[in-house]
Amino acid sequence: MKRAxxxxxxxxxxxxxxxxxxxxxxxxxCSGDIRPGAGNCPSDCREVYVPVSYQQFVDSTxxxxxxxxFLYSSYALYRAARPNAAHEAVINLEKRGKLLAVATQxxxxxxxxxxxxxxxxxxxxxxxxxxxxxxxYDWIPMEDIFLAFAKDECPPMCHCGGWLKPAPLMKGEELxxxxxxxxxxxxxxxxxxxSAGSSLYAEPSSSVPLAAKAAGKPYIIINPNRTAxxxxxxxxxxGDAGALLPELFA
Numbered sequence: 001m002k003r004a005x006x007x008x009x010x011x012x013x014x015x016x017x018x019x020x021x022x023x024x025x026x027x028x029x030c031s032g033d034i035r036p037g038a039g040n041c042p043s044d045c046r047e048v049y050v051p052v053s054y055q056q057f058v059d060s061t062x063x064x065x066x067x068x069x070f071l072y073s074s075y076a077l078y079r080a081a082r083p084n085a086a087h088e089a090v091i092n093l094e095k096r097g098k099l100l101a102v103a104t105q106x107x108x109x110x111x112x113x114x115x116x117x118x119x120x121x122x123x124x125x126x127x128x129x130x131x132x133x134x135x136x137y138d139w140i141p142m143e144d145i146f147l148a149f150a151k152d153e154c155p156p157m158c159h160c161g162g163w164l165k166p167a168p169l170m171k172g173e174e175l176x177x178x179x180x181x182x183x184x185x186x187x188x189x190x191x192x193x194x195s196a197g198s199s200l201y202a203e204p205s206s207s208v209p210l211a212a213k214a215a216g217k218p219y220i221i222i223n224p225n226r227t228a229x230x231x232x233x234x235x236x237x238x239g240d241a242g243a244l245l246p247e248l249f250a
Contacts, residue, residue, distance in 0.1 A: 001247060004237060005250075007220065007234075011192040013098075013190045014098050014190060014193075015187060016194050017102075017195045017196070018105065018197050018198065019196070019198025019200070021196070021224075021240070022084075022086040022197035022242070022245075023106055023110055024197075026081040026110055028108050028110075051171065058165075061155060064163060068149060068153075068156065072149055072150070072153075084110075087110050087116075089248070090111065091114050091116060093249045101120050101122060101190070103124055103187075107128050109127055111123075112127075112129075122179050125168065126169045126176075127168065128167070131165060132165055133164055133165075135162025175205060183208045187209070188211065190217055191217060192217060193209050195222065195223075196222040196241040196244075197223065197241045200229045210232070218235075219232065219234050220235045220248075
């Protein structure tokens with residue numbers, strides 16, 4: 001921790017890469033898995049949900065209905081979540097003028113709720129805030145969609161007549177190219193990269209910290225468990241991000 005804090009102190013362009021582990025204390029399952037059988041799926045979604053891929057969603061009205069019903073059952077979990085000490089620590093670093101960017105794999109909107117500047121936030125896997133029209137690409141607030149869905153449980157449609165897709169990334173769906181470009185650019189421009197709460201297995205997003213490391217930037221990993229990139233990190237802090245990030249940025 002002492003070595004890590006010295007790296008933070010001498011840095012002025014810190015990039016933070018976050019994963020599901022930082023949201024565990026906010027009530028979001030650390031694994032990011034709220035499927036039936038995971039032990040944390042809302043009770044009323046257990047009998048209606050089967051994993052739906054992006055292609056299935058696009059091709060089938062039935063799968064659209066299944067997936068939207070599951071999301072509706074799960075939405076309360078995300079809606080009730082509030083930022084924890086890890087998110088607040090990131091804000092403190094931003095207030096000190098040291099934060100270059102936050103690239104997150106999380107869809108829970110907690111960095112945004114905590115106050116991370118939208119100019120610094122890169123939500124690589126999408127967000128629960130919106131749904132996107134598959135035809136006109138308009139964005140609709142998720143709150144409005146679920147108010148309508150509660151009445152008839154029909155897959156929601158856009159004002160243009162196109163189907164709406166939830167913004168959170170689905171299995172088999174490609175990440176937005178613009179967000180990836182922004183994340184890799186920040187990785188090149190930072191002078192310190194910190195990964196917190198990610199197992200660093202999900203690709204291509206997990207390649208972002210590696211890009212910073214390949215550019216010669218010091219690399220700190222914070223995670224209580226083994227990650228896919230422990231062997232290349234300069235420092236590994238084993239523990240919960242909610243406890244370690246406030247200490248690191250104090």
